[in-house]
Amino acid sequence: MREQELKDNLISVEERVAAACKRAGRNRDEVTLIAVSKTKPVSDLQVIYDQGMRSFGENKVQELTEKIPEMPNDIDWHLIGHLQRNKVKYIVDKVKLIHSVDSYRLAEEINIQAKKHGVIVPILIEVNAANETTKFGVKLEEAKQLCQEISHLDAVHIMGLMTIAPNVVVPEENRGIFHKIKDLSVDIANENIDNVDMRILSMGMTNDFEVAIEEGATHVRVGTAIFGERNYNL
Numbered sequence: 396m397r398e399q400e401l402k403d404n405l406i407s408v409e410e411r412v413a414a415a416c417k418r419a420g421r422n423r424d425e426v427t428l429i430a431v432s433k434t435k436p437v438s439d440l441q442v443i444y445d446q447g448m449r450s451f452g453e454n455k456v457q458e459l460t461e462k463i464p465e466m467p468n469d470i471d472w473h474l475i476g477h478l479q480r481n482k483v484k485y486i487v488d489k490v491k492l493i494h495s496v497d498s499y500r501l502a503e504e505i506n507i508q509a510k511k512h513g514v515i516v517p518i519l520i521e522v523n524a525a526n527e528t529t530k531f532g533v534k535l536e537e538a539k540q541l542c543q544e545i546s547h548l549d550a551v552h553i554m555g556l557m558t559i560a561p562n563v564v565v566p567e568e569n570r571g572i573f574h575k576i577k578d579l580s581v582d583i584a585n586e587n588i589d590n591v592d593m594r595i596l597s598m599g600m601t602n603d604f605e606v607a608i609e610e611g612a613t614h615v616r617v618g619t620a621i622f623g624e625r626n627y628n629l
């Protein structure tokens with residue numbers, strides 16, 4: 396039965412998160428598990444919600460804005476996918492965190508919309524750690540500069556970095572990448588830039604979240620291991 400399957404999946408992911416925290420000598424409450432619910436029906440989200448989950452991640456603005464009114468209002472919604480400037484206005488006051496800011500122009504638009512809605516918007520800088528041409532995100536060596544530029548926008552607040560690691564066969568292969576992102580966040584934190592925090596590291600997905608936690612992730616974005624495979628042809 397679907398409900399039991401989802402409950403079992405969540406328990407198993409929770410156990411793996413807890414075990415990774417333990418191996419790394421970290422407290423479980425240092426890591427936020429985000430249930431990535433893209434393509435999944437709200438009935439699935441509700442099952443996971445009823446198990447206590449309050450952090451959900453979506454990668455499309457339209458899907459996010461459709462799901463929000465269908466779900467209880469104490470959820471932290473995370474926008475984890477690429478964001479187009481013309482869609483910022485629909486979500487700016489509805490999300491807990493935008494994980495995918497990779498240009499000044501996008502941050503500028505978020506700043507404008509944030510002011511219109513009277514909010515301050517927490518964001519992460521997306522870093523394309525492996526320099527993959529298929530991925531969004533700034534290069535490692537460009538991240539600090541972008542943080543400096545965005546720091547002057549007073550209605551956005553940089554909370555840290557996000558990365559999508561390569562799709563590898565063995566999760567261990569991504570350890571070096573996660574380590575580099577952690578190093579970069581320490582490096583940027585040491586600059587003590589006004590209005591820039593480096594307390595969040597959003598990295599690790601179904602395939603590699605345990606390694607990411609061992610390397611310092613504070614937020615892991617897990618879809619498939621909780622909700623099962625996605626079918627994009629529905």
Ligand SMILES: *Cc1c(COP(=O)(O)O)cnc(C)c1O
Pocket residue numbers: 431433454475476559600601602616617618619620
């Ligand atoms: C889909 C998605 C995830 C979750 O991927 P899984 O491998 O299913 O866990 C995480 N982060 C981003 C940005 C995504 O788009």
